[in-house]
Amino acid sequence: MLRIGVIGCGTIGTSICRAVDDGMIEAELVAVYDRHTEGVEKLKSSLKNCRPETLEVMEMSRQIDLLVECASQEAVYEMIPVALAAHCDVMIMSVGALADDKLHRTIEKLAKDNNCKVYLPSGAIVGLDGLKSAAVEEIYSVTLTTQKPPGGLAGAPFVIRNDIDLDKITGKTVLFEGPASEAVSAFPANVNVAASLSLAGIGFDKTKVRIVANPALTRNIHEITVEGAFGEFTTRVENIPSPANPRSSFLAPLSAIATLKKIVNPFQIGT
Ligand SMILES: NC(=O)C1=CN([C@@H]2O[C@H](COP(=O)(O)OP(=O)(O)OC[C@H]3O[C@@H](n4cnc5c(N)ncnc54)[C@H](OP(=O)(O)O)[C@@H]3O)[C@@H](O)[C@H]2O)C=CC1
Numbered sequence: 570m571l572r573i574g575v576i577g578c579g580t581i582g583t584s585i586c587r588a589v590d591d592g593m594i595e596a597e598l599v600a601v602y603d604r605h606t607e608g609v610e611k612l613k614s615s616l617k618n619c620r621p622e623t624l625e626v627m628e629m630s631r632q633i634d635l636l637v638e639c640a641s642q643e644a645v646y647e648m649i650p651v652a653l654a655a656h657c658d659v660m661i662m663s664v665g666a667l668a669d670d671k672l673h674r675t676i677e678k679l680a681k682d683n684n685c686k687v688y689l690p691s692g693a694i695v696g697l698d699g700l701k702s703a704a705v706e707e708i709y710s711v712t713l714t715t716q717k718p719p720g721g722l723a724g725a726p727f728v729i730r731n732d733i734d735l736d737k738i739t740g741k742t743v744l745f746e747g748p749a750s751e752a753v754s755a756f757p758a759n760v761n762v763a764a765s766l767s768l769a770g771i772g773f774d775k776t777k778v779r780i781v782a783n784p785a786l787t788r789n790i791h792e793i794t795v796e797g798a799f800g801e802f803t804t805r806v807e808n809i810p811s812p813a814n815p816r817s818s819f820l821a822p823l824s825a826i827a828t829l830k831k832i833v834n835p836f837q838i839g840t
Pocket residue numbers: 576577578579580581582602603604605608639640641642643644647662663664690691692693694757758759761762813814816817818821
């Protein structure tokens with residue numbers, strides 16, 4: 570059975586561990602880790618069947634087949650190279666870290682040298698399947714417009730740096746417009762999806778991102794428009810925010826669980 574370790578015991582990590590615990594994913598949950606000991610203990614005590622150890626990445630990687638990162642972009646730098654060097658496959662949720670070309674190339678080389686896979690779930694967006702197919706031929710443009718209730722953008726470096734008082738926003742306001750390369754560091758906990766889009770399509774510099782604070786919303790909306798030799802498509806998802814972390818949409822942990830189910834399933838459905 571696939572042996573997994575989970576880094577980050579927050580919203581997504583907890584959902585993944587519970588899905589393994591409930592038998593929804595046929596895997597063994599060997600270890601978990603978070604920089605907050607109380608988060609780890611809370612998660613472990615909520616599990617009915619699994620008894621994971623608490624292990625740091627080096628020790629964890631010796632005992633698992635797949636490391637699941639659901640912590641932060643910083644954790645991708647710290648832990649993914651370590652796991653790949655120890656011959657573990659990896660799944661990355663904080664995909665925005667891969668906008669750093671040096672890190673991207675390091676991860677790609679380690680994965681190839683150690684014969685490992687790097688899984689990037691679709692996360693909170695829909696349409697990556699179509700984009701991947703379309704990208705076989707020329708893509709002319711990819712645009713992501715993300716709208717969140719202002720509270721869902723709290724703590725973003727862009728908001729802090731520009732001294733934006735999110736409580737004072739009374740109407741739909743465009744906060745950011747620019748390339749995905751800038752968006753993922755300006756809003757590291759909000760538009761990791763822009764990184765997945767960039768990697769599946771035309772790269773971080775050409776993928777355009779617009780981030781909108783909209784106090785009229787209770788949902789996180791991601792709208793994607795792709796134009797290319799194939800024609801044009803638009804997808805729009807209205808995501809219910811995760812109750813424990815309004816920055817992350819509920820679809821994100823579901824996507825992580827679906828990816829793990831795909832890894833252990835002999836049938837590989839979809840592009
Ligand atoms: N690809 C996608 O579509 C999506 C990606 N995401 C990303 O997935 C990641 C997880 O999201 P979510 O579960 O909602 O986040 P949470 O904040 O709920 O949980 C993350 C946990 O990991 C901890 N953590 C962060 N960095 C480290 C580290 N270097 N070492 C150990 N522990 C660490 C956090 O601590 P602390 O609170 O101190 O940071 C926190 O306890 C985030 O980066 C998020 O932006 C989220 C939604 C969609």
